[in-house]
Amino acid sequence: MAKEPKPIDDLTIWDDAKAMIKKAREEGIETVHERLQMQTPHCKFCELGTTCRNCTMGPCRISKKMPRGVCGADADVVVARNFGRFIAGGAAGHSDHGRDLIEVLEAIVEGEAKDYKITDEAKLIRIAAEVGIETEGRDIMAVAEDAMECFFGDFGSRKSEVAFLSRAPKVRRDKWDSLNMTPRGIDREIAEMMHRTHMGCDNDAPNTMIHAARTALADGWGGSMIGTELSDVIFGTPTPKMSTANLGIIKEDQVNLLVHGHNPVVSEMILAAARDPELVARAKELGAEGINVGGLCCTGNELLMRQGIPMAGNHLMTELAILTGAVEAIVVDYQCIMPSLVTIAGCYHTKFIDTANKARFTGGIHIDFQPKTAMEQAKEIVSMAVEGFAERDAGRVDIPCEPVSIMTGFSNEAVIEALGGSLDPLVQAIANGDIRGAVGIVGCNNPKFKQDSMNVGLAKELIKRDILVLATGCVTTAAGKAGLLVPEAIEMAGPGLKKVCGSLGIPPVLHYGSCVDNSRILQLCGALADTLGVDISDLPVGASSPEWYSEKAAAIGLYAVASGIYTHLGHPPNILGSETVTNLAVEGLEDLVGATFFIEPDPVKTAEMFDERIKAKRKGLGLSE
Numbered sequence: 001m002a003k004e005p006k007p008i009d010d011l012t013i014w015d016d017a018k019a020m021i022k023k024a025r026e027e028g029i030e031t032v033h034e035r036l037q038m039q040t041p042h043c044k045f046c047e048l049g050t051t052c053r054n055c056t057m058g059p060c061r062i063s064k065k066m067p068r069g070v071c072g073a074d075a076d077v078v079v080a081r082n083f084g085r086f087i088a089g090g091a092a093g094h095s096d097h098g099r100d101l102i103e104v105l106e107a108i109v110e111g112e113a114k115d116y117k118i119t120d121e122a123k124l125i126r127i128a129a130e131v132g133i134e135t136e137g138r139d140i141m142a143v144a145e146d147a148m149e150c151f152f153g154d155f156g157s158r159k160s161e162v163a164f165l166s167r168a169p170k171v172r173r174d175k176w177d178s179l180n181m182t183p184r185g186i187d188r189e190i191a192e193m194m195h196r197t198h199m200g201c202d203n204d205a206p207n208t209m210i211h212a213a214r215t216a217l218a219d220g221w222g223g224s225m226i227g228t229e230l231s232d233v234i235f236g237t238p239t240p241k242m243s244t245a246n247l248g249i250i251k252e253d254q255v256n257l258l259v260h261g262h263n264p265v266v267s268e269m270i271l272a273a274a275r276d277p278e279l280v281a282r283a284k285e286l287g288a289e290g291i292n293v294g295g296l297c298c299t300g301n302e303l304l305m306r307q308g309i310p311m312a313g314n315h316l317m318t319e320l321a322i323l324t325g326a327v328e329a330i331v332v333d334y335q336c337i338m339p340s341l342v343t344i345a346g347c348y349h350t351k352f353i354d355t356a357n358k359a360r361f362t363g364g365i366h367i368d369f370q371p372k373t374a375m376e377q378a379k380e381i382v383s384m385a386v387e388g389f390a391e392r393d394a395g396r397v398d399i400p401c402e403p404v405s406i407m408t409g410f411s412n413e414a415v416i417e418a419l420g421g422s423l424d425p426l427v428q429a430i431a432n433g434d435i436r437g438a439v440g441i442v443g444c445n446n447p448k449f450k451q452d453s454m455n456v457g458l459a460k461e462l463i464k465r466d467i468l469v470l471a472t473g474c475v476t477t478a479a480g481k482a483g484l485l486v487p488e489a490i491e492m493a494g495p496g497l498k499k500v501c502g503s504l505g506i507p508p509v510l511h512y513g514s515c516v517d518n519s520r521i522l523q524l525c526g527a528l529a530d531t532l533g534v535d536i537s538d539l540p541v542g543a544s545s546p547e548w549y550s551e552k553a554a555a556i557g558l559y560a561v562a563s564g565i566y567t568h569l570g571h572p573p574n575i576l577g578s579e580t581v582t583n584l585a586v587e588g589l590e591d592l593v594g595a596t597f598f599i600e601p602d603p604v605k606t607a608e609m610f611d612e613r614i615k616a617k618r619k620g621l622g623l624s625e
């Protein structure tokens with residue numbers, strides 16, 4: 001018997017989402033919420049992490065009745081192996097994204113990508129010097145070539161550590177060395193995780209978990225950091241600017257093209273093509289006022305940070321954006337793109353265009369996007385969107401709200417500039433207790449949570465307690481829609497945070513970028529620890545992914561913990577079938593790396609836990625609570 005659909009009010013905190021879910025139900029269009037209901041209850045073995053499919057003597061399910069798989073592996077081994085592979089998947093996603101940026105840099109150096117350039121030469125010189133490249137008096141292309149070689153090298157097997165580890169405090173690097181946790185090469189750690197978890201290899205759960213942490217560190221201080229830094233070099237380092245968010249950014253009188261995915265290599269070019277006078281003229285010929293490029297998920301965040309484009313929404317808004325009936329094209333690169341978008345686009349005039357060979361969608365229009373032919377291909381894509389305007393059915397258009405203002409663009413460079421050139425004023429504000437600590441709230445939506453209830457609830461609870469929040473990934477649009485990303489949001493903050501942010505004219509929740517940009521937060525923590533002469537685990541900081549779902553979010557959580565940052569998850573990964581693995585994650589890692597995970601679905605209790613932790617860390621630094 002078909003299940004009764006859940007009340008719409010239970011699914012999301014947003015009016016724009018509610019209106020579109022209602023429209024979907026009226027039009028008989030299935031969304032993520034119905035599919036979750038169909039999949040519930042989930043397989044208990046998989047939820048506990050106790051299913052193994054690593055060989056064909058199985059698959060095996062481990063339980064009290066059947067405590068060992070055919071090979072003899074117990075629950076600890078199976079859970080650790082599954083978790084290890086989960087982390088490897090996340091690290092591979094972020095890091096392959098980073099590699100794509102190196103390949104664009106290579107194409108620039110070789111003169112094969114005329115549509116891309118080195119936009120921030122000063123940053124390239126700065127990061128090159130950081131990784132030991134001679135920069136004095138050298139041609140910028142020569143420096144770029146050496147940087148490219150260095151970062152390609154980080155993916156291989158010939159180094160003892162990835163280059164940006166130089167940004168971590170020495171005491172932290174020594175800890176990683178002593179634990180066998182130092183990431184040597186990005187692909188190496190990912191491949192080794194696959195090897196270790198092959199039948200008959202690493203059959204010691206804690207040892208597998210250590211390598212999981214090493215793989216995650218290769219992502220955070222390696223692949224993701226390379227992705228962030230080279231994106232800044234090629235497209236410009238973000239600076240503060242205003243923009244808008246929610247489904248109201250979709251304009252009835254314009255050609256609407258939404259970019260979705262993660263990598264700015266495609267979406268930056270789409271944005272540039274959308275400004276082409278001929279394409280704009282053609283849009284006008286067809287009766288539109290212009291071409292509107294809006295963002296979804298993290299490729300949206302990338303363009304928001306650097307170019308200030310408006311954001312249509314986060315993960316759970318991607319299906320709903322198409323339901324406005326006013327989207328001519330949705331252009332995707334990779335990661336977090338639900339295949340259901342092709343089906344929903346097919347219910348409207350919307351063209352679904354995929355651009356990466358490694359992320360093709362059956363039923364989508366595929367453009368094999370290449371740096372060599374970037375602008376030409378981007379114009380072809382934008383042209384498809386423009387022509388689609390004529391096919392729009394005005395009777396099915398429903399844009400449910402007006403957009404809200406948001407402030408974006410807080411790279412570390414921008415923050416340091418706002419502080420007058422150094423981190424000292426921030427250190428001072430932390431020391432005198434105006435800012436008691438900082439928490440990065442990152443990651444996704446998951447239909448298992450009322451959309452954004454945790455993301456927004458936690459941010460509000462923390463700023464009340466004078467804890468600065470840094471937002472990345474899909475938390476960004478949530479915070480923006482809740483009015484937390486504007487300077488006026490200081491009215492929701494505690495007195496100290498209000499004073500500091502008020503004097504700088506910045507919001508108490510700072511948009512720090514996309515998912516790979518969590519590496520900016522790692523870099524900031526490293527620099528703060530160095531300024532104070534302590535380890536990262538001594539700082540009054542935390543991380544949270546309240547509504548996470550993806551392998552990448554798990555890798556982010558693990559590299560945060562392994563870097564010494566106390567980290568919250570709104571629900572557990574699939575590890576509860578092993579006491580050893582669970583205890584290690586929520587307790588045992590404290591002794592090893594100075595931080596753990598904690599799992600808590602309630603935002604107020606989560607804020608209280610962070611508050612306690614921050615008090616303890618402040619005390620440890622000799623500061624008032």
Ligand code: SF4
Binds near residue numbers: 052053056200
């Ligand atoms: Fe079963 Fe062991 Fe094979 Fe896993 S590796 S499927 S536990 S026999």
Ligand code: MSK
Binds near residue numbers: 262443473552
């Ligand atoms: S897009 S990984 S849903 S944050 Fe980076 Fe959002 Fe999570 Fe994808």
